[in-house]
Amino acid sequence: MATLPRIAPMLATPGTLPPAATDDQWAFEVKQDGQRAVVYLPGDGTVELLARSGADITAAYPELAALGPALDGVPAVLDGEIVALDSQGRSDFERLQSRMGLSGSPARAARMAERVPAHLVLFDALFLRGTSLLPLPYTERRAALEDLGLGGAHWSTPAVVVGHGEEALGMTREAGLEGLIAKRLSSAYEPGVRARTWIKIRHVxxxxxxxxxxxxxxxxxxxxxxxxxxxxxxxxxxxxxxxxxxxxxxxxxxxxxxxxxxxxxxxxxxxxxxxxxxxxxxxxxxxxxxxxxxxxxxxxxxxxxxxxxxxxxxxxxxx
Missing domain, CATH: 2.40.50.140 (Nucleic acid-binding proteins)
Known part of the structure; x- marks a missing residue:
């Protein structure tokens, strides 16, 4: 079993779309409305979920335990957001609130998992097969994440759009989503830092x-x-x-x-x-x-x- 480094999540700075002249230097992801989680997978089939605060929230989401075996023994640290989806597949924070804070009550968490299933949206790979990916540019970390092929009933790796920020923002507005996260393609992962290389753009x-x-x-x-x-x-x-x-x-x-x-x-x-x-x-x-x-x-x-x-x-x- 691999020893995994503890990594604080990188944070996005509130802002607006990057200038049109640099649009092709950014990737755009849908902004999720959920609970941030760093996912620790030591390679022995277990999963540990830590919230942004560092609190262990693993027991609150028992349906995500199956992610450990899905990696086939590959040790990894991944970054993502735990959401609860509405009937149209959009993240709904109000639904997720019924799942949060249940780490101390596994029996209740299991019951709630049937009523309001959680879904883990994965968007970054921080450590893989014994190697830190933090210094690598976003494009390489993202490629490493996508190569893992992680898709299932309770987790996914949604596609990103490179460039076309205005169109992507308009699409999220029409779909009733919260907004976008813009990430500079060349950006390294900065643990615990609210960086200007990640920008969150909300619809107001x-x-x-x-x-x-x-x-x-x-x-x-x-x-x-x-x-x-x-x-x-x-x-x-x-x-x-x-x-x-x-x-x-x-x-x-x-x-x-x-x-x-x-x-x-x-x-x-x-x-x-x-x-x-x-x-x-x-x-x-x-x-x-x-x-x-x-x-x-x-x-x-x-x-x-x-x-x-x-x-x-x-x-x-x-x-």
Whole structure:
């Protein structure tokens, strides 16, 4: 059995598509919405999965145990993302959440594996047959990964596109996917580094929301909003859509704090009271524009960030 090196995953930097003039120097992969995992396969038929934090998550995904024998005794360290797929084959983080955190409960993990099967998307080879591949360019590591021929019911090695970034991004938008990861063809693998040679490009959505409450910040933000509780108007009420805790400058936070204090009320303006500790309620009259990545099945905003106040809009304008 081979002794495998521990390798922290390389991270992508948020950004935009590379310039068109250098488009052919980049590979484009679909951005998955799941749990990052470094996969350790010592060659004895076993598998060990470590999360980005270094936590051992092997027991949470028993269906991935069969990957060990699939490599036929070849010791390897691979990089990938564990996802749960929806009915259209797209990664769905909300579905995956029911599988996460079950490493301490193997029996429950096994039951959940039948209800919500996990799928491992492999995208890099870091160590193979006793040799580190980290210094090699992306193209050589990718070729080594593809040569392993790893495809199965619970794992795959999806194809990548070299060049044609605009077309690839448009395709993911039309398919309802989260976005792309652009990887420079010449890039080495830099463990634990958020590198500019890997760029994540997300599709960003915007929505106009009504502020119905807020949660005070802590420390230097005491008395200022740490998060806004926002909703969407519908006939007869205000439906809670989530909380927004990023995206504003210090000046904007101060302005929002002043507006919220003036509008404070004792009762929750949402259709149902969201279970938010320390929430304070306000008259639902402030409208803002929020950016977000996707929505949950319940309609909540995922990864929302504040964009701007909309003083030109009244809540009734949103119905």
């Amino acid at each position: 959505h915007t929505v106009d929301v009504v502020v119905g409450g807020w949660v005070p910040g802590r420390g230097r933000l005491d008395g200022l909003p740490g998060a806004l509780l926002v909703g969407e108007r519908h006939e007869g009420g205000l439906r809670y859509a989530g909380n927004v805790g990023t995206g504003w400058s210090d000046a904007e936070r101060t302005t929002l704090g002043e507006l919220l204090r003036v509008a404070e009320i004792d009762t929750c303006p949402f259709d149902g009271v969201p279970p938010i500790a320390g929430a304070r309620w306000v008259l639902p009259r402030l409208v803002g524009e929020v950016r977000y990545a996707t929505r949950t099945r319940a309609g909540r905003l995922r990864q929302p960030s504040w964009h701007r106040l909309r003083p030109d809009l009244a809540p009734d304008d949103l119905e």
